[in-house]
Amino acid sequence: MSITKRETEVLTLIGKGFSNKEIGRALIISENTVKFHLQNIYEKLGAQNRTQAFALYMTSKMQNN
DSSP: OOOOHHHHHHHHHHHTTOOHHHHHHHHTOOHHHHHHHHHHHHHHHTOSSHHHHHHHHHHHHHHHO
16 A cells, blocks of 8 residues: 555654644644544554654655655
């Protein structure tokens, strides 16, 4: 499974230290929608939390470049 454009946007904002609420405001989506995206990200990347998800995403991004 690949990371969607929206999930990439969520991950980018996580990397900037945004909370779920701040991500929701920035992307004009609800906090529940942010949580939904995070659950999908965790599942796709095999991550346990947002920090690990961001680290795994960045590692995979660097390996693909």
